Amino acid sequence: MLFQSHGICPVCNTPGKHWCTTQDWEYRATTHYYSYLNCPACHTLFLEELKEDNLLNIYPPNYYSFSQKTKKGLFKLKDRLDALFYKSVLKKIPTTGLSVLDVGGGTGNVLDTLKKADKRINYTEIIDIDLNAKEIAEKKGHVYVCTSAETYHTNKKFDIILLLNIIEHISNPARLIQKATDMLTDNGFIIIKTPNAKSLDARLFKNYYWGGLHCPRHWIIFNESSFKLMCSDKKLNIESIRFTQGAAFWAYSIINLFRKQDINLKKKPLLESPFFPFVSIFFAIMDLFRSFFSTTSQMFIILKK
Numbered sequence: 595m596l597f598q599s600h601g602i603c604p605v606c607n608t609p610g611k612h613w614c615t616t617q618d619w620e621y622r623a624t625t626h627y628y629s630y631l632n633c634p635a636c637h638t639l640f641l642e643e644l645k646e647d648n649l650l651n652i653y654p655p656n657y658y659s660f661s662q663k664t665k666k667g668l669f670k671l672k673d674r675l676d677a678l679f680y681k682s683v684l685k686k687i688p689t690t691g692l693s694v695l696d697v698g699g700g701t702g703n704v705l706d707t708l709k710k711a712d713k714r715i716n717y718t719e720i721i722d723i724d725l726n727a728k729e730i731a732e733k734k735g736h737v738y739v740c741t742s743a744e745t746y747h748t749n750k751k752f753d754i755i756l757l758l759n760i761i762e763h764i765s766n767p768a769r770l771i772q773k774a775t776d777m778l779t780d781n782g783f784i785i786i787k788t789p790n791a792k793s794l795d796a797r798l799f800k801n802y803y804w805g806g807l808h809c810p811r812h813w814i815i816f817n818e819s820s821f822k823l824m825c826s827d828k829k830l831n832i833e834s835i836r837f838t839q840g841a842a843f844w845a846y847s848i849i850n851l852f853r854k855q856d857i858n859l860k861k862k863p864l865l866e867s868p869f870f871p872f873v874s875i876f877f878a879i880m881d882l883f884r885s886f887f888s889t890t891s892q893m894f895i896i897l898k899k
């Protein structure tokens with residue numbers, strides 16, 4: 595079994611309470627029902643147990659981070675906004691050459707954006723599990739290590755370590771963050787993007803399907819205070835936590851409401867719905883506006899030594 599919580603919160607060890615039972619409505623890669631529990635103490639959401647023993651059973655070949663599709667219009671604009679954010683972090687590192695590790699980086703789309711944002715980047719490496727993504731990433735000049743985050747080992751040090759939408763996919767996020775800290779240069783930063791369980795869309799879609807569950811691929815979903823609690827015993831400083839748009843979670847939640855709830859394995863992923871771009875754009879704008887005065891369902895966290 596790849597993940598089993600035994601009903602205990604992975605952050606504070608409090609017994610969890612049932613939050614919802616749902617299925618893989620996004621990819622229909624598995625037919626099992628899955629239960630998510632909520633910790634009454636720190637409000638972390640977590641999967642009760644993963645009923646699969648092979649990661650490739652829940653990450654089908656058409657999984658979004660394995661594909662390399664041309665981005666258009668507002669999605670390009672999103673990349674530019676992300677590039678500005680990464681640039682603001684990169685400029686705090688006063689060296690002539692920069693190395694970047696992207697854990698779970700797929701075909702290297704984010705590393706491409708970073709390389710455009712800062713010309714000092716002269717080494718980029720990806721850890722991921724898909725062999726097809728390896729070929730595409732290597733063609734673009736990234737080093738690709740085909741393994742899981744848990745089994746990866748290196749003696750190299752990196753100036754930037756990206757854990758973008760990865761810590762919610764693994765069984766022991768605390769251990770991964772410790773590992774990333776050991777691989778970080780003294781002036782470096784760990785950039786984490788992860789869902790926030792204490793968000794408006796999580797509350798609204800709890801009894802339907804909240805896209806932030808990405809069921810059954812998200813195993814542990816933090817909130818701002820439970821993330822800080824997990825890091826409290828580490829030699830790490832939280833440089834900043836800010837909220838960013840969670841448009842994809844809104845789009846998955848809403849489009850799924852209008853879909854027939856059958857687990858037909860041949861159905862296309864929610865991401866390929868013709869409505870997905872329009873719903874996403876609407877909620878991206880709404881969330882970016884909300885992020886100035888409220889929490890949203892995605893957090894950007896920057897850590898340093």
Ligand SMILES: [Zn+2]
Pocket residue numbers: 603604605606607608633634635636637638
């Ligand atoms: Zn807890």
